[in-house]
Amino acid sequence: MSGEQQQTLGALLVRLEVRERQIAMEAEAAHERITQLTALLDGLAQAAEHITITRKTLLELPDELPLVPTEPTPPLPDGPAYQQIMAVFADADAPLRARNVCEAMDLDPIPNNINNVRIKLKRLTGRGILTESQPGLFTRPRP
Template sequence: MAVEEAVAMVSLVEELRAREAAARARVEALESQLAELTGQLEAEREVWSRLRVTCETVAQVTAEISARNASDSTEAAESVSVAPVRKVGAIMVPHWREGLPMGVLPDVYRDIVEVVADASGPMQAKQIVPRIGLPTASAKIEGTRGKLKRLVERGWLTEDQPGRFSLAHRPAGENSELPER
């Protein structure tokens, strides 16, 4: 019986060594994959960073052009009555700055700002959606929430509490009323 026990111990040790070798091979393969994925992650982070900077630069330039065009349009509208022109293409929300009229915002963003400005306190996306004429489907609420977040990023609104939005800046000057459309 001692011989059988010795053979069993040798077989057990051999089995353990085989399992250890297999585990080591799996670890080495995973480490290799991890190194490859880390390289890919760094490359994608660099692309993302460049795109983010490009988008911010384009938004800033577009906002400046929009503000210039808005002031030119205001001067032209005072001299001649012109029907509004609907712009087709990328929707750009310019960064808020003193004296920038709400008229530079795309229609849906302007509607959102007007609803929030008329509210007596902070509002949630689900409260805003029906007031801008959209059905209260979850997709519409999430889309509006994204627009609200963009308006916060650009300085038009604030989010003092998560999911509760209010106007960041009241219109100043003698025309404190929000523009009519």
Template sequence: MGSLFEELESREAAARVRVEELESQIAELTARLEAERETWSRLRVTRETVAEVVAEMSSSDGASAVELPVAAGDQPVRVVGAIMVPHWREGLSVHVLPDVYRDIVEVVADASTPMQAKQIVPRIGLPAVTAKIEGTRGKLKRLVERGWLTEDQPGLFALAHRATVESGEEAER
């Protein structure tokens, strides 16, 4: 019977080694997980803080310049303002929008039917190339998110509030 006990002891020792290896891997993964959670948390807080600062800057000054900190020996980076598209609300005219967004809303308002980005691009003075069309599509989507335009069918944009542009035209007079 001695060989049976020796075999069991051998198997037990092998199982113990495997358990210890797995525990070591778990400890290593737990440490990596905690480090990544810390990085994620710092990035989230940084993004939220920057968003708050940019929002405060744009509401108080519009287009002030900000110098970003850089590593020693690098040239400072200047960021001029942030384009902010406010959420539409009653009484707000297109004049609160940055120029390119205002141009887009005015072009869409002048159209009798919903428009595609590729139709809008030449009307706002840009070349009808893929990069400009995609950039304009992003702006159109932002205007939809903020309530200035609607997108009832994919890729077709229309004015959400007629009074928005009309009150803007009255303000120009």
């Protein structure tokens, strides 16, 4: 072979080697992308399976769910004042103090009336009918 042919053949071989490396890099990148897409596809298939299972479970539920038994409400102590106090709490949207209950019941907020109402509120708290969220602050228990 002549020198010119060897140079041309050498240049051609270099170009082929460069192209071969490019193809190998592109193939590796494509392989990584295939791995990522396969993982994504597997995740989507698993999510679809979970939805199918959830739908099947919901469709198998009875139309009417059994009622959850509730604890019976303790009876109120005798006396109309307790009925009035509970009526005040039925209308209240925030915890009340004994003074607030007196005012709502149209009682004069004098110490004797406030103390009598406080004693009744404590009795209702002891029976679980009311709760004392903070000292002197009464409310109905949350379900």
